[in-house]
Amino acid sequence: QVQLMESGGGSVQAGGSLRLSCAASGSSDTFRRYCMAWFRQAPGKERERVASYNSAGGISYLASVEGRFTISRDNAQNSIYLQMNSLKPEDTAMYSCAAHLGRNGGYCTFSSPTLADYAYSGQGTQVTVPE
DSSP states (O other): OOOEEEEOOEEOOTTOOEEEEEEEOSOHHHHTTOEEEEEEEOTTSOOEEEEEEOTTSOEEEOTTTBTTEEEEEEGGGTEEEEEEOSOOGGGOEEEEEEEEOOGGGOOOOOOOOOGGGSSEEOOOEEEEOOO
């Protein structure tokens, strides 16, 4: 069972920046095989995949954050990050990270926008950008 722990959320004025982190338990050898993703959900709204980074280096972004957010991963630190710049009030949400291994514990190379496709997810960290 993988434990995912997010950090870095907070309240920031519009136009500001935050950097979210997600640390995974387990070995680095296993972590490097994960597909990793950031999701967000605001009250009363659908959950969205904000960004994903698979084990092959494939990266995808939600259209509304492209050019403002950057996902990165450090396999040696068992971590992924989300650098969020030029934040807007509509970015306000609970942000959580998710992880999934490939078949039979192998390398995961998908880029799913659906949280249910990921075997593990964290509790989340709140990001608030006031109007």
